[in-house]
Amino acid sequence: MLRRLVYILVAIGFVGLTQACTSEEQPIVEEDLITEDEETSEGEFAGDEMPSVDESVEVEESQSIDLEEYNREAQQWGENVDGVKTRIDTEEKKMALTFDACGGQYGNGYDQELISFLEEEQIPATLFINQRWIEEQSELFLELAENPLFQIENHGTAHVPLSVNGGAAWGIEATQSPEEVKAEVLGNHERVLELTGRKMSLFRSGTAFYDEVAVELVNALGYEVVNFDILGDAGATYTAKQVESALLGSENGAIALLHMNQPESGTAAGVKTAVPKLREQGYQFVRLDGEKLE
Numbered sequence: 001m002l003r004r005l006v007y008i009l010v011a012i013g014f015v016g017l018t019q020a021c022t023s024e025e026q027p028i029v030e031e032d033l034i035t036e037d038e039e040t041s042e043g044e045f046a047g048d049e050m051p052s053v054d055e056s057v058e059v060e061e062s063q064s065i066d067l068e069e070y071n072r073e074a075q076q077w078g079e080n081v082d083g084v085k086t087r088i089d090t091e092e093k094k095m096a097l098t099f100d101a102c103g104g105q106y107g108n109g110y111d112q113e114l115i116s117f118l119e120e121e122q123i124p125a126t127l128f129i130n131q132r133w134i135e136e137q138s139e140l141f142l143e144l145a146e147n148p149l150f151q152i153e154n155h156g157t158a159h160v161p162l163s164v165n166g167g168a169a170w171g172i173e174a175t176q177s178p179e180e181v182k183a184e185v186l187g188n189h190e191r192v193l194e195l196t197g198r199k200m201s202l203f204r205s206g207t208a209f210y211d212e213v214a215v216e217l218v219n220a221l222g223y224e225v226v227n228f229d230i231l232g233d234a235g236a237t238y239t240a241k242q243v244e245s246a247l248l249g250s251e252n253g254a255i256a257l258l259h260m261n262q263p264e265s266g267t268a269a270g271v272k273t274a275v276p277k278l279r280e281q282g283y284q285f286v287r288l289d290g291e292k293l294e
């Protein structure tokens, strides 16, 4: 134990202040990324209900990555750059519904009708949840995390596109360095680990945009990057009919991207009409864990 402690102290000292933030609960870089609409309160979950976490293990793992290796010019920018998974690798008639909870001033809502439908029909789903949503909907988050129907995965800390060089998507500025990429992934990772005791392993960035070097770095952090091949609700802007028709375009192994944070959208209504039809066609809905992605 003492040896480990010494190792950690040496490691933190060695990499210097810029990377030492990874040993904190709230990475330093995150403060730069968070906009004024956040009301993240660090003390919200403080108390004896928090499961204890061996933080030293996390520190060792993250410090072993040489961020300099990722400090280079990226060549690709978009939703489907090298390394991004968009489908389940299968010949079987199965598909995955994935729902993002984005957080932020216009993204902290909760689609009760949608989640109730999934529960009533026992439809497994993967939920990509941003840290801002977790802070705002803390009780709901814990309920969802305890529900075996749902797999909780990482939708980032500040909900920004992921780049080692900077850039933007949908008017949102991307991370600008490997350090910021790491903070965007691990900030939410450590928060969820602290709250649930579970290590997430799938990442989808805010806006679903990346460069290929950032994707490599996310992989080195122990994550697969998962986007979609079915644009299910186009950022929760589709009507119910459009959502239904998008979902009915699914083929074996499809991963559909939808949202669970916009109750005013057509998403729930579209999912409710599409799911019975897909079931009639023989589709089985699966969570992404245990599936080989491609």
Ligand SMILES: [Zn+2]
Pocket: 100, 101, 102, 155, 159, 205, 206, 207
């Ligand atoms: Zn989002």
